[in-house]
Amino acid sequence: MTATKGLEGIVATTSSISSIVDGVLTYRGIDIDELAEHATFEEVVYLLWFGKLPTKSELNQLQQDLNAHSIIPDALIEQLQMYPKDANSMAVLRTAVSSLALYDQESGDMSTESNVRKAIKLQAQIPTIIAAYARIRNGEKPIASKGYPSLAANFLYMMTGEEPDPVAIKALDKALVLHADHELNASTFAARVTVATLTDIYSGITSAIGTLKGPLHGGANEAVMAMLEEIDSIDNVEAYINNKLSNKEKIMGFGHRVYKNGDPRAKHLQAMSHELGVMKGNMKWYDMSIKIEAMITGEKGLKPNVDFYSASVYTALGIPRDLFTPIFAFSRTSGWTAHILEQYENNRLIRPRAEYTGLSNQHYISIEDR
Numbered sequence: 281m282t283a284t285k286g287l288e289g290i291v292a293t294t295s296s297i298s299s300i301v302d303g304v305l306t307y308r309g310i311d312i313d314e315l316a317e318h319a320t321f322e323e324v325v326y327l328l329w330f331g332k333l334p335t336k337s338e339l340n341q342l343q344q345d346l347n348a349h350s351i352i353p354d355a356l357i358e359q360l361q362m363y364p365k366d367a368n369s370m371a372v373l374r375t376a377v378s379s380l381a382l383y384d385q386e387s388g389d390m391s392t393e394s395n396v397r398k399a400i401k402l403q404a405q406i407p408t409i410i411a412a413y414a415r416i417r418n419g420e421k422p423i424a425s426k427g428y429p430s431l432a433a434n435f436l437y438m439m440t441g442e443e444p445d446p447v448a449i450k451a452l453d454k455a456l457v458l459h460a461d462h463e464l465n466a467s468t469f470a471a472r473v474t475v476a477t478l479t480d481i482y483s484g485i486t487s488a489i490g491t492l493k494g495p496l497h498g499g500a501n502e503a504v505m506a507m508l509e510e511i512d513s514i515d516n517v518e519a520y521i522n523n524k525l526s527n528k529e530k531i532m533g534f535g536h537r538v539y540k541n542g543d544p545r546a547k548h549l550q551a552m553s554h555e556l557g558v559m560k561g562n563m564k565w566y567d568m569s570i571k572i573e574a575m576i577t578g579e580k581g582l583k584p585n586v587d588f589y590s591a592s593v594y595t596a597l598g599i600p601r602d603l604f605t606p607i608f609a610f611s612r613t614s615g616w617t618a619h620i621l622e623q624y625e626n627n628r629l630i631r632p633r634a635e636y637t638g639l640s641n642q643h644y645i646s647i648e649d650r
């Protein structure tokens with residue numbers, strides 16, 4: 281038995297949800313470029329769950345269901361109020377989502393109908409949790425959703441309490457489309473491993489959130505913004521990046537396990553970062569990002585991944601840095617739940633082997649003799 285470090289190149293499951301072939305990402309066979317251009321996030325959620333684009337009435341029904349389930353239990357709001365105001369927001373989300381199971385009477389029901397209902401609830405409630413905590417930690421009261429047909433619009437409203445700007449809604453919606461699913465990424469794999477024991481969907485999403493949090497995965501978008509803030513000026517980019525590279529440190533937002541010639545989502549986020557920068561009259565983060573990209577691509581041959589330009593996009597939308605990864609989770613809940621439903625449909629316990637590299641022929645030594 282020989283281990284493959286990081287399971288690189290190992291095909292661990294079949295799936296008909298999303299694919300990456302020759303650098304092209306598709307959801308249910310539709311190129312991400314087409315979806316980014318034309319689809320709303322709710323259409324993508326339906327597509328990922330049910331394998332086809334919704335008709336008008338199917339979309340309408342999904343939007344109604346999402347709105348009907350967006351409220352979170354009062355007991356959970358009370359919990360959020362008790363969390364430390366400076367808690368890590370992904371830790372908050374992980375804990376809150378785990379708690380949702382306590383208040384869902386059907387959390388242990390393993391029928392497909394119940395699991396689809398729970399997927400809808402999770403997709404509806406996760407943005408509410410993020411927005412509620414964002415307000416509570418600032419000493420503000422959480423605000424209920426306004427029942428817009430778009431999760432992006434409702435989220436912006438619940439976060440700010442203000443009528444969301446159509447440009448901001450469109451930009452966030454597109455970011456949600458771009459982050460929705462990505463084949464067997466680490467958090468989706470974690471979700472599938474978890475539910476393959478036939479545990480409940482809440483356990484699967486809790487595992488996934490904990491996995492997305494890390495800086496080598498979804499946590500990279502916050503790390504990118506932290507880096508941009510630390511560099512602070514385009515004049516400092518060259519020295520900062522050269523220093524990182526000479527210390528053999530990784531530059532967050534670059535590189536990818538699967539894409540070696542560039543992440544197809546990054547160009548959309550770059551264009552959005554540019555557009556929003558022009559609109560807001562602040563090109564600082566975009567210009568710095570472009571310079572960093574030129575250096576990293578020139579010197580290391582590494583291309584930006586989905587996390588790199590999403591940092592400046594979310595900043596231009598006025599979203600606090602520590603909500604970037606929770607927003608990634610808000611979007612990826614659609615993909616995680618689709619994969620969980622697929623796993624349940626054709627389940628087998630996921631239990632690989634390890635190549636043992638430890639000592640052998642050892643013996644127990646009594647504590648006095650150690």
Ligand SMILES: CC(=O)SCCNC(=O)CCNC(=O)[C@H](O)C(C)(C)COP(=O)(O)OP(=O)(O)OC[C@H]1O[C@@H](n2cnc3c(N)ncnc32)[C@H](O)[C@@H]1OP(=O)(O)O
Pocket residue numbers: 286495496497498500529530531532533534535536537538580582585586587
């Ligand atoms: C949504 C997402 O999860 S997208 C990914 C988000 N993560 C990041 O942006 C973090 C930065 N990037 C990385 O750490 C990596 O590129 C990963 C984790 C995304 C993929 O990594 P892997 O396929 O495991 O590649 P690995 O980490 O082994 O790197 C291979 C080589 O490229 C280098 N490399 C990879 N990414 C970077 C980077 N961002 N900056 C500098 N060097 C890098 C490594 O140092 C290594 O060099 P070496 O062979 O000289 O030791």
Ligand SMILES: O=C([O-])CC(=O)C(=O)O
Pocket residue numbers: 461462464465466497537538585586
């Ligand atoms: O696929 C991966 O390894 C990481 C990624 O880009 C994603 O989850 O969107």
